[in-house]
Amino acid sequence: MIEFRNVSKTYSTGTEAVHCANFKINKGDFAFLVGASGSGKSTLIKLILKEEEPTSGNIIINGKDTTFLKKSRVPYLRRSMGVVFQDFRLLPDKTVYENVAFAMYIVRATPRHIRRQVPMVLSLVGLSGKAKMYPNELSGGEQQRVALARALVNNPSMLIADEPTGNLDPETAWDIMTLLDDINKRGTTVVVATHAKDIVDKMKKRVIQIDKGIIIRDSEKGGYNSEV
Amino acid sequence: MKFNIVGYLIGEGFKNTFKNKKSTFSAMLVMCISMLIFGLFFIIGENINHIMQTVENAQAMQVFINLDATDEDIQKLEEELKTIEGISKIEFLSKEDGFADYKEKYGDRSYLIDSYEEFIPDSYIINFTDLKLSGQVLEQVKKLDNVKEITSANEVMDKLVKVTNGIRMVTLLILAGLVIGAIFIIANTIKLTVYARRKEISIMKYVGATNSFIRWPFIVEGMLIGIISACISILIVGGLYRLATNGLLSSATIQNLGITFVSFADMFNMIIIVYLILGIGIGVLGSSMSMRKYLEV
Ligand SMILES: Nc1ncnc2c1ncn2[C@@H]1O[C@H](COP(=O)(O)OP(=O)(O)OP(=O)(O)O)[C@@H](O)[C@H]1O
Ligand SMILES: [Mg+2]
Numbered sequence: 001m002i003e004f005r006n007v008s009k010t011y012s013t014g015t016e017a018v019h020c021a022n023f024k025i026n027k028g029d030f031a032f033l034v035g036a037s038g039s040g041k042s043t044l045i046k047l048i049l050k051e052e053e054p055t056s057g058n059i060i061i062n063g064k065d066t067t068f069l070k071k072s073r074v075p076y077l078r079r080s081m082g083v084v085f086q087d088f089r090l091l092p093d094k095t096v097y098e099n100v101a102f103a104m105y106i107v108r109a110t111p112r113h114i115r116r117q118v119p120m121v122l123s124l125v126g127l128s129g130k131a132k133m134y135p136n137e138l139s140g141g142e143q144q145r146v147a148l149a150r151a152l153v154n155n156p157s158m159l160i161a162d163e164p165t166g167n168l169d170p171e172t173a174w175d176i177m178t179l180l181d182d183i184n185k186r187g188t189t190v191v192v193a194t195h196a197k198d199i200v201d202k203m204k205k206r207v208i209q210i211d212k213g214i215i216i217r218d219s220e221k222g223g224y225n226s227e228v
Numbered sequence: 229m230k231f232n233i234v235g236y237l238i239g240e241g242f243k244n245t246f247k248n249k250k251s252t253f254s255a256m257l258v259m260c261i262s263m264l265i266f267g268l269f270f271i272i273g274e275n276i277n278h279i280m281q282t283v284e285n286a287q288a289m290q291v292f293i294n295l296d297a298t299d300e301d302i303q304k305l306e307e308e309l310k311t312i313e314g315i316s317k318i319e320f321l322s323k324e325d326g327f328a329d330y331k332e333k334y335g336d337r338s339y340l341i342d343s344y345e346e347f348i349p350d351s352y353i354i355n356f357t358d359l360k361l362s363g364q365v366l367e368q369v370k371k372l373d374n375v376k377e378i379t380s381a382n383e384v385m386d387k388l389v390k391v392t393n394g395i396r397m398v399t400l401l402i403l404a405g406l407v408i409g410a411i412f413i414i415a416n417t418i419k420l421t422v423y424a425r426r427k428e429i430s431i432m433k434y435v436g437a438t439n440s441f442i443r444w445p446f447i448v449e450g451m452l453i454g455i456i457s458a459c460i461s462i463l464i465v466g467g468l469y470r471l472a473t474n475g476l477l478s479s480a481t482i483q484n485l486g487i488t489f490v491s492f493a494d495m496f497n498m499i500i501i502v503y504l505i506l507g508i509g510i511g512v513l514g515s516s517m518s519m520r521k522y523l524e525v
Contacts, residue, residue: 049434072438072439075433075436075437075438075439076436077436078433078434078435078436079435079436083434089427089430089431089434091427091428091431102431102435103435105236106432106435106436106437106441107435107436107437150435154435154436
């Protein structure tokens with residue numbers, strides 16, 4: 001599903017954010033990406049999203065090498081992945097329903113499909129009653145659920161999250177991570193970059209640890225710092 | 229929220245246009261000023277052209293006689309000319325005098341036409357009693373025997389031709405300058421909208437929106453500014469033109485000269501087409517320019 005082969009990334013500033021990364025995340029996997037601040041987690045995620053190009057190496061997504069993917073094809077690649085960020089990135093002047101429907105619009109879904117699909121994902125993330133509210137009327141956890149609904153509404157085969165719980169208190173963070181686990185159990189591949197040590201230790205999922213751009217550990221059912 | 233793609237894209241474009249009232253207004257202002265200046269020069273050019281045609285037919289004309297016409301033929305022609313209503317004066321210009329006139333016109337370079345002497349025919353110079361009758365006189369003179377060619381004998385014409393050509397050049401230059409200026413101003417206006425909506429654009433990119441999908445609302449915005457400016461400008465130009473010509477036509481001098489103006493309806497098509505092409509073209513170009521940076525996510 002996602003495979004990195006000897007991928008390195010040096011920014012134009014000269015910083016080598018990723019050095020010779022090799023890993024493979026299979027369909028249906030749940031993987032944590034952990035590491036200190038500045039270790040290169042976000043860079044890995046940007047590489048997956050093809051927001052940044054690798055300096056060398058190959059990234060294979062859904063069996064296709066994206067190295068030579070035309071720029072005009074990138075939007076279609078992105079439709080196979082849902083993305084959430086630490087800062088939610090909702091549109092403040094649109095309701096919960098509209099924020100989610102917006103993502104379907106963009107991929108030109110039919111009105112009928114949108115009317116059926118949006119309430120379904122909203123109930124999946126537990127926001128059925130809040131469709132008409134605006135983002136500023138919601139708690140942080142609820143806002144992240146909207147972002148998740150938006151990421152999932154087009155049925156992507158994978159969900160990529162960069163510190164999805166970074167702005168949330170531990171309890172809400174745990175709720176969101178459990179939701180991600182549920183989503184994964186329904187068949188979606190999930191990749192989460194995070195600093196949430198407690199949650200990673202508790203969930204016993206695959207952990208890919210990166211340090212100064214180098215992948216130093218990749219363990220099944222690992223903890224944040226070491227094997228459990 | 230309506231879920232119709234075309235409706236959505238156009239609706240967003242409209243929303244953008246009216247959200248940034250200040251910059252939209254200033255862009256429209258510049259567009260309108262550009263269009264008005266263009267309109268002014270265009271209209272002046274058209275009218276000089278029109279007046280020239282009237283004057284050309286009006287003041288006087290030179291009727292060249294076939295080279296092989298006999299003296300009797302020439303005499304007969306003069307008699308016939310005299311019978312035509314609307315001619316005040318008929319003056320014979322022999323080929324020798326006519327040639328001398330040409331030599332004078334060419335001044336230093338008169339030797340250039342030396343070899344053409346034998347091709348210069350005799351002619352009659354005709355003045356009109358009433359300028360308005362010139363057209364009809366022309367028609368009658370054309371039908372007479374031994375008339376080779378009729379041209380204006382008015383030297384003012386040459387100058388007017390030069391002036392009109394000059395005005396056309398200036399119009400084109402102004403147009404070019406204004407187009408470039410207006411493109412940059414529109415680009416700047418839309419850049420503000422794009423900037424205000426950069427978050428939305430980046431979300432769209434993450435969800436997998438194609439660049440063209442993202443671009444459309446902004447292009448609609450640019451086009452809208454152009455179209456609205458075109459409509460405002462044509463109204464202003466039309467109104468002012470009517471006022472100005474009505475004022476001028478009521479003046480005695482203009483009436484005595486028999487000058488008429490081109491009716492605005494005759495120029496309307498040309499002006500509105502130029503305005504719309506300008507407006508839409510500038511809008512689309514400007515918005516495309518302003519988008520480039522933000523599509524790189
Ligand atoms: N656009 C960029 N241009 C230049 N250097 C960058 C850019 N983005 C990141 N970097 C550098 O690359 C390195 C890795 O950054 P990255 O954002 O991937 O770290 P991170 O693991 O996500 O950190 P955090 O946990 O704080 O989010 C850092 O040294 C950072 O300064
Ligand atoms: Mg990061």
